[in-house]
Amino acid sequence: MTPRPITFLIFPDFQLLDAAGPIAAFEIAERHRPGSYRLRVVAARAGPVASSSGATMNAEAADEAAIDTLVVAGGEGTRPALLEAPLIDWVRRTATRARRSASVCSGAYILAEAGLLEGRAATTHWSRTADFRRRYPGVRLEPDRIYVRDDGIWTSAGITAGIDLALALIAEDLGEAVARATAQQLVVPRRRPGGQSQFSALVDMGGASGRFADLLDWARERLSEPLGVERLADQAAMSPRNFARAFVREIGMTPAKAVEHLRVEAARSRLETADEPVEQVAAAVGFGDAERMRRAVLRAFGQPPQALRRAARSTAAEEGSGAP
Structure with missing residues (x-):
């Protein structure tokens, strides 16, 4: 089995758990089914990237390497990231090559800015609802959902919902048994359905x-x-x-x-x-x-x-x- 390349996009002032939570889920799933995933963290520039908490995560430079799944973190740094045209272009190009693309919390802004959510159903953190709708009126926002799947695009609400999202992606790839075992290791519920209210x-x-x-x-x-x-x-x-x-x-x-x-x-x-x-x-x-x-x-x-x-x-x- 060829490992699926899972790429996590971060940027300055990203929310640490938006990236770390899903990374941990995929890491544990890999332990249960060795050879399933190859994890990679990227940013606009290689090197340590400071999260909003000040803790850093090392990233490689975003490039054109093979990719199965793109996961975009959220956080306070989302808005400055929207102004980086090369980064948004990279997300747009990468999504055309990836089997699926996903976002955690306000990472949905980056997918929307890249045009990936136009005409699609999506969600983000409930507190961003009014602003998101104003910026991206062509997106069918469903702010009451923990995560939303629209074809190959997945979006999720804040922080812990990123783990729900990752577990759903793992279940799609490796089956419910591995997703459930991963959830047990993380000590989180597996049964929380994607439609459950984030409120x-x-x-x-x-x-x-x-x-x-x-x-x-x-x-x-x-x-x-x-x-x-x-x-x-x-x-x-x-x-x-x-x-x-x-x-x-x-x-x-x-x-x-x-x-x-x-x-x-x-x-x-x-x-x-x-x-x-x-x-x-x-x-x-x-x-x-x-x-x-x-x-x-x-x-x-x-x-x-x-x-x-x-x-x-x-x-x-x-x-x-x-x-x-």
């Missing part, structure tokens, strides 16, 4: 500063009840208008969307751990009917409720059999 963790924390943590805990206990803006605002002791504005600033989504996320997370938990009929789950978590829940689950996780249930049962059966 879930932010909602769990109650926002960037935790301001609405108590309110969302209160809402979680009442998912079967109506949870409109007025009721949430009253619980938060704010006027509906001020509450809605503050909530969007803090959480990054509307109150209605956040409540939907709470409900789909609760629905997923019940679907995966209990044998309740789908209709009963829908009523218990506040969707009212199964079709409304199906649409919401599909938006959030990229899979319908029954697929989530089947995947959970399949994984439980594999773990019970001692499969790697």
Whole structure:
């Protein structure tokens, strides 16, 4: 077997984990299936490249060497990198030679600047949504996804989503058993589907500063009840208008969307751990009917409720059999 050349593009002020996370995943997969990958880090110029943390990573000069997969890191240095025309040209040329191209977090800007995302579905970190849409209106941005695949172009959200992306690429190459073994070594979940919401963790924390943590805990206990803006605002002791504005600033989504996320997370938990009929789950978590829940689950996780249930049962059966 000829090793697949996996090339990671970095630049000054890149986010260290955007590169290191996927590199570690491919490295571990290589241990499980020796001869599968050959890893390489490149930059516009050879030498040590400082990340935004100050820690450096050595890189070779970007060239025309054979490549299977291009992975572009993100980070604060993305925007200056967009102004380097030779680098953007290199990305464009390389993508035409590579079997697939991918980005982590704001690395999507570099793929978009190279014209690789035009007319395609893509994602990036939720905090970049408005700016990205303004800069690249021809991209079908899906900011609620952990990662998105559109033909041979893959994009992912921030930092840890780069590991999800790498595991998906590994599964495509080497199969689920190797991807699962790699995830176990990394001590991360393998089953997190690509469609899962990247907002879930932010909602769990109650926002960037935790301001609405108590309110969302209160809402979680009442998912079967109506949870409109007025009721949430009253619980938060704010006027509906001020509450809605503050909530969007803090959480990054509307109150209605956040409540939907709470409900789909609760629905997923019940679907995966209990044998309740789908209709009963829908009523218990506040969707009212199964079709409304199906649409919401599909938006959030990229899979319908029954697929989530089947995947959970399949994984439980594999773990019970001692499969790697």
